Amino acid sequence: MDRQAHVNPPISGRTWGIAAVTGAGAFMAMLDSTVANLALESIRADFATTLPVVQWVSTGYLGALAVSLPAAAWLGGRFGYGRIWAVSLALFVMASAFCAVAASPGMLIAARLLQGLAGGLMVPAGQAVIGAVAGSRQLGRIMGFLGLVIALGPAIGPAAGGFLLDVASWRWLFWINVPFGIAALLMAIRLVPEGREDPERILDIAGLLMLSLGLPLLLYGATEIGAAGLGSMAIVAGTLGAFLVGSFVLRTMNARHPLIHLHLLGMRRFAAATVITGFTGANMYGGLLLLPLYLQIVVGLEPGATGIWLLVMGLGSAVALPVAGSLADRLGAGPVSLTGAGLLLVSTIPFLFPTALSDGVLAAALLARGAGLALAQMPAVAAAYSVAHTDEMGDATTLVNIVQRVGGAIGAVAVVIVLQQVNILSTTESYICAFAALGLLSLMTLATAMVLQRQSHQPQERLAD
Numbered sequence: 001m002d003r004q005a006h007v008n009p010p011i012s013g014r015t016w017g018i019a020a021v022t023g024a025g026a027f028m029a030m031l032d033s034t035v036a037n038l039a040l041e042s043i044r045a046d047f048a049t050t051l052p053v054v055q056w057v058s059t060g061y062l063g064a065l066a067v068s069l070p071a072a073a074w075l076g077g078r079f080g081y082g083r084i085w086a087v088s089l090a091l092f093v094m095a096s097a098f099c100a101v102a103a104s105p106g107m108l109i110a111a112r113l114l115q116g117l118a119g120g121l122m123v124p125a126g127q128a129v130i131g132a133v134a135g136s137r138q139l140g141r142i143m144g145f146l147g148l149v150i151a152l153g154p155a156i157g158p159a160a161g162g163f164l165l166d167v168a169s170w171r172w173l174f175w176i177n178v179p180f181g182i183a184a185l186l187m188a189i190r191l192v193p194e195g196r197e198d199p200e201r202i203l204d205i206a207g208l209l210m211l212s213l214g215l216p217l218l219l220y221g222a223t224e225i226g227a228a229g230l231g232s233m234a235i236v237a238g239t240l241g242a243f244l245v246g247s248f249v250l251r252t253m254n255a256r257h258p259l260i261h262l263h264l265l266g267m268r269r270f271a272a273a274t275v276i277t278g279f280t281g282a283n284m285y286g287g288l289l290l291l292p293l294y295l296q297i298v299v300g301l302e303p304g305a306t307g308i309w310l311l312v313m314g315l316g317s318a319v320a321l322p323v324a325g326s327l328a329d330r331l332g333a334g335p336v337s338l339t340g341a342g343l344l345l346v347s348t349i350p351f352l353f354p355t356a357l358s359d360g361v362l363a364a365a366l367l368a369r370g371a372g373l374a375l376a377q378m379p380a381v382a383a384a385y386s387v388a389h390t391d392e393m394g395d396a397t398t399l400v401n402i403v404q405r406v407g408g409a410i411g412a413v414a415v416v417i418v419l420q421q422v423n424i425l426s427t428t429e430s431y432i433c434a435f436a437a438l439g440l441l442s443l444m445t446l447a448t449a450m451v452l453q454r455q456s457h458q459p460q461e462r463l464a465d
Contacts, residue, residue, distance in 0.1 A: 009138060011138050015134055016142075017187070018192055018193075019130055022192065023145065024180060024181075025088075025123075025126055025181075025184060028092065028119075028180065028181065036173060040054050040055065043108065047105045056112075059220075060112050060113050062116065063219075065119050066120065066215045067116075068117040068119075069121075069215065070212050071212065071259075072125055072398045073260045073395045074203055076128055076195065077198050077391070078197065079197055081125045084121060084125045085122060085125040085128075085188075086185065086194075088119070088125060090185060091118035092115055092118035092119055092122060093178055093185070095111050095115035096178055096181065098111035099112060100171045100172070124398050127385070127397040128396075129193065130146065131388065131390075131396065131397065139382040139385055141322070141325040141326055141328075143325055143382040144322045144323075144378055144382075198391075203257075206251065211248045211259065214242070214248060215405075217244065218242055218244075218406065219241070219405060219406070219409045221234045221239070222234075222410060238413075260395050264396055269383060269452065269455040270383075270384050270387050272452040274384050274403050276337055276341075276376060277381055277400055278403040279407060279441055279448060280344075280404075281405070282408060282410050282441055283344060283445065284411070285412045286408075286412055286438055288310075289411075289415050290431070290435065293431070298354050298431050299354065312363055313366040313367070313370040317370040317371065317374040324340070324374050328382055333379035333382060335453060336375055337375065337445075337449040337453075339376075340373070340377070341446040343368050343371055343376075344442040345442035347372055348439040350364075351432075352436065352439075354428055380449075384396060384399075415437065418437045419434055
């Protein structure tokens with residue numbers, strides 16, 4: 001094992017404070033990615049508009065997150081990650097207020113776009129601040145804490161949103177961000193370092209356009225395929241997005257002033273850790289698409305019961321995240337990610353035998369799956385950040401976030417393609433094949449975690465710069 005120390009070095013109160021403040025911003029960004037979905041019908045009725053129009057309140061936000069993400073590394077390197085985090089949080093709070101007072105669907109959608117653009121910068125910039133402040137043997141615990149905070153956003157979003165919609169207007173879904181965001185900004189004044197500016201950093205405009213257009217098109221195409229199948233618009237968008245992203249990679253490899261320094265992928269440990277985050281993202285989002293269908297169509301559960309069972313999986317992740325962080329700091333990322341990948345593989349097996357899936361087996365499988373996702377992914381994220389130099393942290397956080405999102409979209413698409421190719425969507429066999437695909441993803445995660453464990457014994461080495 002890549003044991004680094006028997007005792008974890010202590011984390012200062014100031015570092016925990018920085019993690020709490022930046023985590024609050026990430027929590028709000030992730031919360032708003034789900035909570036507005038519940039209010040779409042209320043918004044539609046309030047504005048007397050159509051569902052296709054109001055749907056952009058949700059999809060526009062998610063698309064804007066992907067549009068601004070590629071610029072995070074350059075902006076952070078140019079102006080300082082702390083400054084970019086603070087500005088993006090301020091914009092997020094301002095956009096939340098604009099959402100709350102919107103007088104028309106167009107105003108609300110425009111405010112949500114601004115909110116998404118700010119959120120796409122805020123999350124990687126906050127992670128870069130933490131990566132620069134914390135030591136390499138503290139990142140596991142801090143990322144475990146942040147992972148728990150970020151995971152709580154989508155987990156409690158539906159419940160919190162439902163409560164607010166019961167007792168107040170949908171506008172309070174956005175008003176609630178304002179006091180919390182202002183409090184975080186006030187705390188950040190004395191806690192969050194501004195970061196180092198680099199006036200010489202040149203913006204690769206062509207690369208920014210390629211990735212800022214290509215990434216949302218790729219994610220949109222993948223999401224639409226995952227939601228509605230292989231439609232022509234989804235295929236065109238996904239193909240064009242993949243072409244632009246591929247062109248960006250080829251251009252960046254030879255660029256004098258790249259938008260994102262891809263040479264980090266030449267570090268074997270960083271590359272292995274980042275690939276793990278992509279595989280776990282694919283496993284997570286593929287599973288989130290497949291599990292509700294499986295539980296309702298194959299097992300025969302009602303939607304309400306399905307939601308409760310999915311909360312069991314979330315509980316497994318919530319419990320495992322802090323433990324994963326502590327173990328990663330003490331033992332290293334390799335064995336912890338390896339254990340998580342093993343749990344993902346084992347927890348897939350019961351779903352291949354639905355006739356033997358009792359309540360007890362289902363609960364154990366979902367708890368193990370949630371814990372496996374946390375144990376596999378979070379230490380890999382910490383490992384990737386721990387090998388990057390301080391001036392490379394923004395590039396590292398941006399790369400990891402991009403790979404996670406693309407991996408998630410590909411996982412959802414893979415599940416749909418398997419279901420469609422089997423050609424019997426409503427039968428047990430098609431879902432068994434889809435879970436077998438998730439099992440294959442788990443095997444690939446396991447193999448990559450073995451590579452990460454081996455690399456942890458070796459000095460950090462760059463394959464190419």
